Amino acid sequence: MANKDIKNLVRPNLLTLKAYSSARSEFKGRADVLLDANESPWPTGRNRYPDPLSTELRQALGAFKNFNPDQIVFGNGSDELVDQITRIFCNAGDAVHALPPTFGMYKVAAGIADAEFRATNLAPDFTIPVEELKASWDDRSKILWLCSPNNPSGNAMDSAVLEDLIRTFPGIVVLDEAYIDFVPELSFLPRLEEFPNLIITQTLSKGWGMAGIRCGAAFASPFIIQMLNTIKMPYNINVLTTGVALEALSKPEEMKAKVSTLIEERKRLERELPKLDCVEYIFPSVTNFLLIRFKDSDKVYQHLLDNAIVVRNQSYQPNAANCLRITAGLKEENDRLLEALRTL
Numbered sequence: 001m002a003n004k005d006i007k008n009l010v011r012p013n014l015l016t017l018k019a020y021s022s023a024r025s026e027f028k029g030r031a032d033v034l035l036d037a038n039e040s041p042w043p044t045g046r047n048r049y050p051d052p053l054s055t056e057l058r059q060a061l062g063a064f065k066n067f068n069p070d071q072i073v074f075g076n077g078s079d080e081l082v083d084q085i086t087r088i089f090c091n092a093g094d095a096v097h098a099l100p101p102t103f104g105m106y107k108v109a110a111g112i113a114d115a116e117f118r119a120t121n122l123a124p125d126f127t128i129p130v131e132e133l134k135a136s137w138d139d140r141s142k143i144l145w146l147c148s149p150n151n152p153s154g155n156a157m158d159s160a161v162l163e164d165l166i167r168t169f170p171g172i173v174v175l176d177e178a179y180i181d182f183v184p185e186l187s188f189l190p191r192l193e194e195f196p197n198l199i200i201t202q203t204l205s206k207g208w209g210m211a212g213i214r215c216g217a218a219f220a221s222p223f224i225i226q227m228l229n230t231i232k233m234p235y236n237i238n239v240l241t242t243g244v245a246l247e248a249l250s251k252p253e254e255m256k257a258k259v260s261t262l263i264e265e266r267k268r269l270e271r272e273l274p275k276l277d278c279v280e281y282i283f284p285s286v287t288n289f290l291l292i293r294f295k296d297s298d299k300v301y302q303h304l305l306d307n308a309i310v311v312r313n314q315s316y317q318p319n320a321a322n323c324l325r326i327t328a329g330l331k332e333e334n335d336r337l338l339e340a341l342r343t344l
């Protein structure tokens with residue numbers, strides 16, 4: 001898809017929308033005395049409004065990802081980006097496509113925008129049924145949500161299939177890489193320039209261990225980034241979040257060490273769980289969680305709750321009957337999980 005066609009996918013009213021102009025974006029030059037934004041003057045580290053463009057944070061993430069900082073925008077979690085992307089491209093009645101079982105926010109965002117949510121279920125082994133998906137899109141199709149590695153199944157999608165879908169889908173393809181820190185070699189980020197209709201989202205919530213600060217990132221062409229900056233709330237990334245994120249990004253070894261530990265713990269669960277009677281099947285995972293089919297998932301879920309252990313019930317999702325999703329925790333927590341399952 002050519003760049004000019006992307007423009008035609010945007011809701012027309014947004015192409016001429018003027019973004020909110022913040023106090024600090026209205027001047028150029030030296031700023032010694034700031035009396036422009038009705039802020040409190042005492043320098044507490046949080047008395048000033050944050051930079052709406054998160055310039056420093058973009059530079060830090062760009063340096064870590066080896067990616068152009070001008071093609072990054074942050075969201076208050078990637079959740080916010082899911083909503084913003086939907087609202088940029090979807091008028092009421094337009095269609096978005098996703099492949100359940102998958103992340104729930106794509107459908108919620110479609111509902112908010114009054115867009116039609118078209119689901120094509122993943123195959124029983126959680127691969128993408130390419131022909132069925134292609135048969136479901138038409139000229140109302142605006143967004144295709146691809147999640148790889150996928151939540152809740154834990155598998156990464158085939159790269160050639162992803163590439164084919166990005167090239168053939170008649171709208172915007174969003175590749176949700178929330179779990180990419182567990183398999184960085186599978187990221188499409190180094191190839192983003194090849195695909196004008198591709199948006200990649202990532203987050204500091206999973207591998208980086210900072211779900212509490214709410215910081216997600218979108219990577220895309222300059223035009224799409226400009227649209228995201230046009231519609232976003234100017235101060236969506238606050239000063240406290242920015243400070244903590246910068247601190248973490250300055251020590252990527254800490255993140256990598258924790259990611260390795262969690263991968264080891266996941267592998268230990270993959271070895272230990274099949275020894276239990278209640279376990280039927282463990283779906284292959286490249287993430288920090290496992291989707292597990294039990295003989296009776298309701299019974300296991302309740303038994304774990306009785307032991308004060310909370311996991312996620314996925315049994316209502318397509319092709320996930322009797323399945324629970326279990327996150328790899330600390331070694332002691334995983335031991336407690338295994339012990340509780342042994343006493344079932």
Ligand SMILES: *Cc1c(COP(=O)(O)O)cnc(C)c1O
Nearest residue numbers: 077078079103151178203205216
């Ligand atoms: C957890 C998760 C997110 C949410 O990320 P936030 O940045 O915390 O909003 C997005 N996508 C998938 C697939 C996830 O599992």
